[in-house]
Amino acid sequence: MTPEMSPREAYVARYAAMARAEMKRSGVPASITLAQGMLESGNGTSRLAVKGRNHFGIKCHKGWEGRKIYEDDDREHECFRRYRSVRESYRDHSDFLRTRTRYSALFELEPDDYRGWAQGLQKAGYATNPKYAERLTALIEAENLQRFDRGAKRFARARASR
Incomplete structure (x- = not known):
């Protein structure tokens, strides 16, 4: 981080x-x-992000056989997934969303519909904060993160043709 860069x-x-x-x-x-990574990890500075390389607040859930780290969250001493690298955390986040039926409707949205995705994540219960979608959308727009979605439709077509 250079001195003139904000944490975001x-x-x-x-x-x-x-x-x-x-x-x-x-x-x-x-x-x-x-x-989600910025919000859930405090821009990569939370204890969970630093010690567990977990940038998305993904809990262990039933059947998790990977590494673990324990943190207080909604309840004391909750089990969270611990990763060997941030890249592994990013990959698991994507796989977590793709493989859970409660998130399946998200993948029917246009791939650049970040507002729909934010609302869908909240509706599916990704986080307990009732303003989660609003916070995600505000962060995306404040930091112009939607610019990174360019090419999303092309990537979706390529995945569909496999």
Whole structure:
């Protein structure tokens, strides 16, 4: 992070390419991935992000056999997924959304519809904050994160033709 960069700008500079690669691979809009990562990890500075490399607040859930880290969240001493790298966290976030039926409707939206994705994540219960969609959308627009969704439709067509 350079002295003139805000924590948000530094996060975007560091992880935008990773978010775009995940958009191309999975169909999750880069703007959504970046906004969730920024919001859930405090721009990469939360204890969960630093110690567990978990940028998305993904909990262990039933059947998780990977590494774990325990943090207080909605309840004390909750189990969160712990990753070997931030890249692994980004990949798991995309896979988490793709493989859970409660998020399946998101993948029927236009791939650059970040507002629809934000509302859908809230409706599906990704976070407990009742203003989650509003916070994601405000962050995307304040930081112009939707610019990273360019090419999303082309990537979606390429995935569909496989």
